[in-house]
Amino acid sequence: MVELLPLTLTDASVRKEGKTLLGPLSLTLSGTGTTILLGPNGAGKSTLLRLMHGLDRPASGSVTWAAPRQTAHLHQAFVFQQPILLRRSVLDNIAYPLIAHGTSRATAREAARDWLSRIGLSAHVNRPAHTLSGGERQKMAMARGLIRAPSVLFLDEPCSNLDGQATAEIEALLHEARNAGTRLIMATHDLGQARRLATDIIFLHKGRLLEHGPADPFFTRPATSEATAFLQGDIVL
């Protein structure tokens, strides 16, 4: 697995149509484990993930990985809040990243079949992806993200529309990926999930970085009033 970390953001900001959505903020991510992005809606969690992954460009500042930008991007994957379904079979959806990078169709499909059995969707191999349920779609997207064994996996609220059973299955996949050495960076606003998974926390509010540190101190003694209110379940304005 290619070492991409540390990831350093220096005074990075994202603007769209004249409005600043995020930053400017600076932070460094290194080590292993799972970073959880917390914050109310509109805090900039998705924008920060997209900025780190390179889907959004910084309007100012910089985003640098330990590897050259293109190499770094090749070893990352992104799981979207709404899974993007290619108009293909479930099998070909999962095999797609491999085929797009030059693996032969047969080998790619073989690997995709393995993943299908790991996520328990073997019965749906040849179904069009859009016939899957919400939870199945997200599991398919996870398999598609993990099939190239990324060094870093970004997840944007992957469980936000899922029930408990599906959430548990996704979290089991996340544990496996983490044990296999993939660094996870995930946005969620499910505090329970954050407690279960986080090794460190990034807390965002109105596009600003308020806290960044190990998970335990954050949950027991948050440093800012906004984080305190958020953890207590108050509505943070």
Place this chain on the structure above:
Amino acid sequence: MDDLWQGMLAALRLIVALDADLFEIIGRSLYVTLTATLIASAIGLPLGAWLAVSRFRQRRVVISLLNALMGLPPVVVGLLTYLIFSRAGPLGVFGLLFTPTAMIIAQCIIITPLIASIAHQSLRDLWAEYHDLLISISTTRGTRIRTLLWDGRRALLTASLAGFGRAIGEVGAILIVGGNIDHVTRVLTTAIALETSKGNLAMALALGLILIALAIGVNLAVHGLSRTERTARW
């Protein structure tokens, strides 16, 4: 009303009698238009996909131009093709004027912008859907274009069929570059124009009805082969 009946009867008589001239003309119509549609699709569909995934400064200009070219007057295309392929023209040495090849070239010029434009419209929406994922997977532009062409193939079929529809019914350009020569370049539309000008309305109408039936037949055949409109979405 009488003319209409007579036209239908004449059409029926021609078909039942397996009129050799008629089938020759039908065959040539299909040959010219299907070849033109294939060539124009081979150019227009990738062009539409390329426009959907590319961002460059003059993109809007190119798309506007393409949309304007959709309305290209066939007669003018015919005239320009005529000038280019006439003896004194720049490509006159090939001796293509008044051959089916010249007719195919003229039809390609007419329908390529149409096919590219419709392909671009439908692939633009598909690209909006796929954009984040394909960027995230760091696909090359070639892979993006191939993915859109494959996953959007049903919509692209419509683009090609629209091109076919415009080409099979087109008369202005192929009359000029083909010359409507009996047994050489006569096709259904030019034959209709000729019969009408001769006052042979029943015959003209008969050929017209056959032309319409042909267009419907090709569309049904293509949909049948590609199994569209059978499953709910794909």
